[in-house]
Amino acid sequence: DTTIVNVALPSIQRALRFSATDLEWVVNGYSLAFGGLLLLGGRAGDLFGRRRMFIAGVLLFAGGSLAGGLATTSTWLIVSRVIQGAGGAIVAPTALSLIADTFQEGPARNRALAIYAGAAGGGGAVGLILGGLIVNYLSWRWVLFVNVPIALALALAAPRVLAASDARSGRLDLPGAISVTGGMTLLVYGLSRAGTQGWSDSVTVAALGFGAALLVLFVLLELRSKQPLMPLRIFANRNRTGAYLLRMVAGATTLAVLFFLTQILQNVLGYSPLRAGFAFLPLGVGIVITAQVTSRLVGRIGARLPITLGSLIVAGGLAWLTRVNVQSTYVLDILPALIALSVGLGLIFFPTTVVAVAGASRHESGVASAALNVSQQLGGSIGLAVLGTIAANVAKGQLVNVRPTRALISQAVTAGFATAFEIGVVIALAGFVLALLVIRVRSPKAAPAALAKAA
Template sequence: MKHSRTIHLGPRARRAIRFVAGFVNPLVLLIAGRRWMPIVGILHHRGRRSGRTYASPLGMRPAPGGFVIPLTFSEHAAWYQNVLAAGHAVVTYGGRDHEVRGPEVVDFAAAAPAFPRYERLQFRAIGITQFLRLTAASEEESMSIEKSRRSPGLALGVIGVAQLMVVLDVAIVNVALPSIQHALKFNATDLEWVVNAYAIAFGGLLLLGGRTGDLFGRLRMFVIGTLVFTAGSLAGGLALTSTALIAARVAQGVGAAIVAPTALSLLADTFAEGPARNRALGVYSAISAGGGALGLLLGGVITNYFSWRWILFVNVPVGLVLAFVAPRVLVASRGTRGRLDLPGAAAVTAGATLLVYGLSRASVHGWSDSTTLLTLGAGLALLTVFVAVEAISRQPLMPLTVFSNRNRTGAYALSLATGAALSGMLFLLTLYLQNVLGLTPLQAGFAFLPTALGVIGGAGLTSRLIARTGPRVPMTAGALMAAIGLFWLSSITDHAEYAASVLGPLVVLAVGLGQVFVSTSFVAISGVKPSESGLVSAVLNVGRQLGGSIGIAVMGTIATSVSKDQLAGVRITHETVNHALTAGFSAGFQLGGLIAVAGFVAAIVAVRRPRPAIVMEEVEARVA
């Protein structure tokens, strides 16, 4: 190999070139674009030593098994000598840290395939004939390195705030509906779409949102989803018409459908299985289960002291901060190679959307409404088509093998049941507190505060004990406590007091839900391939979201039917109306208790009791 054409410069010349390039490169980038950047900047490496980590050196390109970099100062380059002496280094490329090893100098012919044609021409013109080839560590090793460099506390904070932002918006607008109706001149029929537009987009696109995270990178999709949600929040806060607000709520739902499954997947990427992940799941699950109750509280406070628009505006600074901080604290996994199953995506998105819409409509118009029945039938038919498509697809959106794990299937069933019981309870109890007990929206919001605290307590307890007991114990115990709380709540009367008749059942129910949410999340993501964590997270969220729609629909329908029967043939007075409403709410809570019992049975039957990890470690240590 001839070295006469290779550029050799002394230390002073290199420093001078770097100094000039520091001013020239941004100007060239601004005027000519990155395409011609190497012409001026090829002599300037940004990969200067910083510990053992290098920024993306200018001109570095991925190659099979690693990276190639032009040796602009030949083998005399200081950074190359550093890598050569250590035998390895960490380079940042594409927003991720990669450990590279085995540096070796290769000629132009070996390195050329990694570079586009215009860069190869520039290398020839400048006279660069030597390149450094670095072998990259495996995906698992690179992620392990990146995990060690990121703060787990900050990562959990970002994931938790994102999840809170998403779940809050399911319920936060409920207490503001009267103000929204007055401000934007909603009619009574269209007002429900302020809630339904978000729920339908969220529930209908969850599976697709989770799969895009697996294919295109979970961190990338997390940031995109956060920005879409933020844009929808800003548009909703600025909305001047009912149509604009509904469209903004749809945009929020689209963003939430991406954020929710990718957030849980990122949690699995960031925390290895063990106590750290269990604690993180405790925080995540407490937010997921308690977010609805907290949303009612915050909605009441914001509406009472500010404006309904701030219910949406408050998401804007939070979302922007999350989008900025997330790439700096979360582990960025690579997307898996594959294509998006478009027929399956279309079928499941349309089917889930129609199903959620039909359930939402049933809670208002009843189950005998022809449009409701047609919508539900079409949704179920499309979901059946989706299953058939997935069974024959080479790269399915949702491989049916995800249900082959018995424990995971039981967790999905329990999530569906508890999602129904929780959402139905929040819906009916809000009406009971305001319409029967006469609480203001703000007072009703504070009445749900024990629910959030109980969920946090149950989740924290479960995250500490699950390593010893396994997930089956908290799953079954939590479902049973939820059922007890709902049956206890069904004993309410129209003259009841909150402290005596509502507080106790709420605490029991909340502690049980905290246990269920942690244990089902634990089972869902345990032992899952990184390439499928977005999918299993999405299925879990789909169960909770669809369960919520089912719970509101069926429990609301039962409550309405019983109340109408109670009022038939009696004189309408304030007392008789309150008595009839209370009877309906009581029947709805009883149905919620039965749904929780069904979840308890599913957990008992489907979930096997694995060997507790800590106990087995002790046994193995004694045997050894």
């Protein structure tokens, strides 16, 4: 769903008259709801039964998709994307836990999880092509409508093919869910607003301040709660904490690359949505292939080496993208970077998942898997907000005291994106240092679980 909507962003922007910074919220509205509510989704699956919550999440996702396809205003679409994200937040952790419930630990579970990883990565690649086809020959609205029949089919099939899990006594930590989701939303809103209103704007400062306060409140609530949304003891494991941080780094770079390159390809280089979809294909396919190869190596060489090497390769791919300008060509200036990014991200996704879920008790499997996805989604939202603000400020600076023409606007926008990619290099290198200093797993005892969210 992330990739299919990204291809449609330029068409959505024109149809609903989004500004450049507001367009981020088509992506961030989904990501924030998805990331902020994943913990609640994982906990709900543990408490009320995973199959039941899986079906509820799929139906909620279908409702958000239908509403989004019918949107006539930017606000309507963003709200619909938030509903989609809430549905996805229930589906993702329960799906992962259902696999753990259905298959015993060992070769059978590893095969099932490898198929799961392939489906996740393949979905990302298919979304790129399908999004291009739909926008090219139908309408951007159908990138949302297409989810409805698929979701309904899943809801009907689930009771027939998925084992029911027992519900457990307990309660949902609603104050925790509200504080973490509200805090992240305000933080990202403040970062995005700074791109248009500046850092001294009172609303920007208030959003950042209240967002930080809510996140501190979340930590305090979790420390005091008898049944916390996120048991803070899961962070006591050094390697798991490192894996979560590295997935934040990966999420920040991935979402920004998809967002910026979609606009460069269609708005600057003049690609059609279909051609842009095919242009991204090496990224999705490369991640899937690399993740599958890495899954066969991690058991022998450990997780640290591929994670460290992957972070360095991602930094190299982003460094290549800093060369992009209005005269750039796909083959020379974009394709090599996409190949490098696909290899680097494929090396990161699989081993960090192995490290993060290792040792989690069964009754906390939903929360453990949800926390991994939270890291990636919230990292993506924060990264897109920060890099988008940087890109907007650079573009704005390039157009000061000049008469804006289409050529000058394209040049300014591209310069902004190139600067954002430079900051992305720094973020990726921070991940490299983090992997060197924090990750200590060299030869995991358990066979690796192929849970990489390549999409």
